[in-house]
Amino acid sequence: MNQIVKKRALAPKVNEYVISALRVATHCRPGQFIILRVDEEGERIPFTICDYSADEGTVTILVQEVGYSTALLAQKGEGDYIADFVGPLGKATDLSEYNRIALVGGGIGSAVIYPQAKFLRAIGKPADVILGARNEQLLMYLDEFDRSANNLYLATDDGSRGVKGFVTDVLKKRLDENAYDCVMAVGPMGMMRAVCALTKEYGVKTVVSMNPIMVDGTGMCGGCRLTVGGKTKYACVDGPEFDGHEIDWETAMSRLGAYREQEKEHACRLTGERR
Amino acid sequence: MAIERKRRNAIPEQDATIRSKNFDEVALGFDEKVAIDEASRCLNCKNAPCMKGCPVGVRIPEFLAKVREGKFSEAGEIIKSTNSLPSVCGRVCPQEEQCEKMCVRVKIDGAVSIGGVERFIGDYMLSLPSENKEVIKTGKKVAVVGSGPSGLTCAAQLAQKGVEVTVYEAFHKTGGVLVYGIPEFRLPKRLVGAEVDKLKEWGVKFELNTVVGKTITIDELLEQNDAVFIGSGAGLPMFMGIEGENLNGVLSANEYLTRINLMRAYESGSATPVQRGKNVAVIGAGNVAMDAARTALRMGADEVTVIYRRGREEMPARAEEIKHAEQEGIKFRLLSNPVRILGENGKVNAIECVKMQLGEPDASGRRTPVAVENSEFILPADMVIVALGTSPNPLIKDSFDALETGKKGTLIVDESLMTSVDGVYAGGDAVTGAATVILAMGAGRKAAQSILDRLGVK
Numbered sequence: 001m002n003q004i005v006k007k008r009a010l011a012p013k014v015n016e017y018v019i020s021a022l023r024v025a026t027h028c029r030p031g032q033f034i035i036l037r038v039d040e041e042g043e044r045i046p047f048t049i050c051d052y053s054a055d056e057g058t059v060t061i062l063v064q065e066v067g068y069s070t071a072l073l074a075q076k077g078e079g080d081y082i083a084d085f086v087g088p089l090g091k092a093t094d095l096s097e098y099n100r101i102a103l104v105g106g107g108i109g110s111a112v113i114y115p116q117a118k119f120l121r122a123i124g125k126p127a128d129v130i131l132g133a134r135n136e137q138l139l140m141y142l143d144e145f146d147r148s149a150n151n152l153y154l155a156t157d158d159g160s161r162g163v164k165g166f167v168t169d170v171l172k173k174r175l176d177e178n179a180y181d182c183v184m185a186v187g188p189m190g191m192m193r194a195v196c197a198l199t200k201e202y203g204v205k206t207v208v209s210m211n212p213i214m215v216d217g218t219g220m221c222g223g224c225r226l227t228v229g230g231k232t233k234y235a236c237v238d239g240p241e242f243d244g245h246e247i248d249w250e251t252a253m254s255r256l257g258a259y260r261e262q263e264k265e266h267a268c269r270l271t272g273e274r275r
Numbered sequence: 276m277a278i279e280r281k282r283r284n285a286i287p288e289q290d291a292t293i294r295s296k297n298f299d300e301v302a303l304g305f306d307e308k309v310a311i312d313e314a315s316r317c318l319n320c321k322n323a324p325c326m327k328g329c330p331v332g333v334r335i336p337e338f339l340a341k342v343r344e345g346k347f348s349e350a351g352e353i354i355k356s357t358n359s360l361p362s363v364c365g366r367v368c369p370q371e372e373q374c375e376k377m378c379v380r381v382k383i384d385g386a387v388s389i390g391g392v393e394r395f396i397g398d399y400m401l402s403l404p405s406e407n408k409e410v411i412k413t414g415k416k417v418a419v420v421g422s423g424p425s426g427l428t429c430a431a432q433l434a435q436k437g438v439e440v441t442v443y444e445a446f447h448k449t450g451g452v453l454v455y456g457i458p459e460f461r462l463p464k465r466l467v468g469a470e471v472d473k474l475k476e477w478g479v480k481f482e483l484n485t486v487v488g489k490t491i492t493i494d495e496l497l498e499q500n501d502a503v504f505i506g507s508g509a510g511l512p513m514f515m516g517i518e519g520e521n522l523n524g525v526l527s528a529n530e531y532l533t534r535i536n537l538m539r540a541y542e543s544g545s546a547t548p549v550q551r552g553k554n555v556a557v558i559g560a561g562n563v564a565m566d567a568a569r570t571a572l573r574m575g576a577d578e579v580t581v582i583y584r585r586g587r588e589e590m591p592a593r594a595e596e597i598k599h600a601e602q603e604g605i606k607f608r609l610l611s612n613p614v615r616i617l618g619e620n621g622k623v624n625a626i627e628c629v630k631m632q633l634g635e636p637d638a639s640g641r642r643t644p645v646a647v648e649n650s651e652f653i654l655p656a657d658m659v660i661v662a663l664g665t666s667p668n669p670l671i672k673d674s675f676d677a678l679e680t681g682k683k684g685t686l687i688v689d690e691s692l693m694t695s696v697d698g699v700y701a702g703g704d705a706v707t708g709a710a711t712v713i714l715a716m717g718a719g720r721k722a723a724q725s726i727l728d729r730l731g732v733k
């Protein structure tokens with residue numbers, strides 16, 4: 001049982017949860033993730049760690065309501081408990097080889113690059129941060145990024161904040177100026193794929209954080225497998241970060257939909273919603 | 276001396292047509308009367324060949340003699356002196372390859388059903404109220420990594436000697452493969468739960484959701500304890516590396532069984548989704564493959580086919596599981612090897628295989644299958660479950676360099692089951708690669724003894 005010590009809404013259907021988990025907090029590093037179960041009957045769902053405090057023994061995650069389990073979590077408030085919280089899983093990010101780094105976040109993925117931005121600032125190598133979302137409301141952690149980024153660029157689909165357009169539009173301009181030797185992209189697979197297609201043209205190393213379907217998160221089931229550089233890799237133990245230019249995006253995106261039918265059916269039972 | 280003929284008692288079972296639609300236990304077990312009758316078939320051979328077939332040397336004729344006299348708890352004590360989990364082993368041990376294979380009656384009128392009687396006694400022992408054995412605390416502390424049969428057994432042995440034991444388990448539930456692998460219809464989860472409850476009564480602590488190497492390091496465990504035992508299991512499921520393996524609908528038996536056993540995806544209303552194939556192909560022929568195939572049937576498949584590249588004789592599963600699978604209507608495509616998996620719109624719809632024939636025996640004595648030219652054929656399938664074994668999980672090793680591993684990545688241990696790191700012991704599938712419950716249990720027991728010796732606990 002782990003307690004939700006703080007919860008705040010960051011955008012419609014997007015909540016930040018600060019969860020008490022001492023051991024996870026004292027062992028985690030940027031790039032790692034956790035798996036939680038909301039209640040005893042719950043499924044195991046992975047979330048990337050957005051922030052952590054070893055002193056307070058807390059780990060922060062950001063959750064967008066997209067299905068049954070995330071909706072169930074949203075019903076929990078401060079002081080409530082969730083059944084299980086395990087981590088930190090996966091390998092930590094290692095960008096030590098690079099000096100001119102762009103962190104690109106799409107949608108909820110923005111939050112996930114925050115610990116990286118904070119870390120790079122702390123070691124004296126602040127990165128540029130490029131965030132994209134559908135609209136201004138969905139841009140998150142702006143104050144935090146303001147403090148930690150070297151330059152902060154924003155893009156929204158509807159132009160309500162920053163550039164009207166996609167993160168790739170901003171990134172392209174910067175790549176033309178030869179601004180980076182490494183790009184790290186986190187967000188929906190479609191966005192990461194688009195970033196990789198772009199950076200490939202410029203021959204700039206690109207790291208992505210993959211979020212496939214998982215069960216155990218410890219390398220036991222193989223459900224999270226991806227094809228990377230022609231080889232089968234397990235996102236939970238070999239990743240979650242991989243060289244974006246080596247990923248077989250077609251398969252990865254198709255696998256993400258493996259349980260879509262069943263999930264739809266289940267979400268409807270919770271919300272009474274029909275699709 | 277001529278042996279008076281008396282046929283082996285068959286273990287009553289749920290009817291195949293009924294059981295293939297439910298998750299209740301298939302084998303129903305002996306009742307008291309039949310257990311006594313079966314035990315009385317034991318000839319009490321002087322040299323007890325059956326014991327030589329048992330990896331942990333259960334004193335079989337002795338416990339059978341007690342059963343014959345109706346002294347069930349004494350029989351239980353005899354078994355428990357070398358085997359801590361009789362209710363589990365009675366159900367899942369490959370007896371026909373071990374104790375029962377060596378029974379003198381095997382060629383006459385059938386081996387004594389040692390497993391059947393062991394199961395009866397195991398269940399009997401679990402039904403007894405646990406006695407509060409006073410153990411004198413030694414002040415020694417041991418950390419156990421993993422709560423599968425090796426870890427549980429090691430913990431039990433240590434706790435009974437007054438050692439303070441904490442078991443660290445990565446999952447949210449204890450039991451290892453016994454809960455997430457082996458299905459309910461073969462090993463009811465309440466039995467594993469009851470075994471774990473006994474350990475708790477003895478003071479063993481369980482820390483769930485704790486991945487050693489990630490949530491806590493082996494270094495930390497060593498600082499806080501006098502010794503560490505690693506029983507982390509077999510590891511990552513292997514795939515074949517053939518075309519189409521990453522299509523939707525292709526999954527490892529581990530994933531399929533975990534979704535269903537651990538996450539209870541078979542219950543309607545479970546939050547964990549599972550694919551329900553109508554036409555399921557299972558690749559492999561070990562226990563894991565049989566479990567996956569029979570589970571698929573119970574999940575509503577119309578047809579389930581096991582595909583195996585060798586012949587019937589070579590199938591590694593327990594004889595009983597193969598028999599049960601056949602009774603339930605599972606089809607077998609033997610001497611067939613998958614060459615690619617076909618699909619449409621990212622989803623599997625067929626599997627292409629090639630016919631095989633058995634060639635010369637290899638180093639292990641098994642005959643190597645070779646492909647027959649131009650014999651490819653296509654089987655339609657909307658789900659393909661891969662059950663081809665495992666390769667060791669690098670997670671613990673990666674976080675703790677000093678641990679030496681063998682060529683295949685399994686942990687290297689010495690005679691006393693100590694790893695290359697002083698005070699760190701290991702056993703079970705993590706050392707042997709995927710093996711059996713009884714071997715894992717035996718290793719847990721042996722390591723516990725080494726630890727007790729090391730700590731000077733008598």
Ligand SMILES: Cc1cc2nc3c(=O)[nH]c(=O)nc-3n(C[C@H](O)[C@H](O)[C@H](O)COP(=O)(O)OP(=O)(O)OC[C@H]3O[C@@H](n4cnc5c(N)ncnc54)[C@H](O)[C@@H]3O)c2cc1C
Nearest residue numbers: 421423424425445451452456487508703704710711712715
């Ligand atoms: C489907 C299936 C059917 C089988 N059928 C039979 C059968 O009929 N008869 C038979 O004898 N054998 C059978 N086996 C094999 C048998 O179950 C195993 O040999 C046995 O369980 C091995 O025990 P173990 O203790 O070594 O490991 P496991 O049972 O695998 O337990 C290891 C435990 O360690 C945990 N763990 C792993 N890494 C970590 C970590 N870093 N930190 C904390 N915890 C960790 C795991 O979550 C797991 O709970 C079967 C196996 C499967 C998968």
Ligand code: FES
Nearest residue numbers: 217219221222236
């Ligand atoms: S989530 Fe099961 S192997 Fe990665």
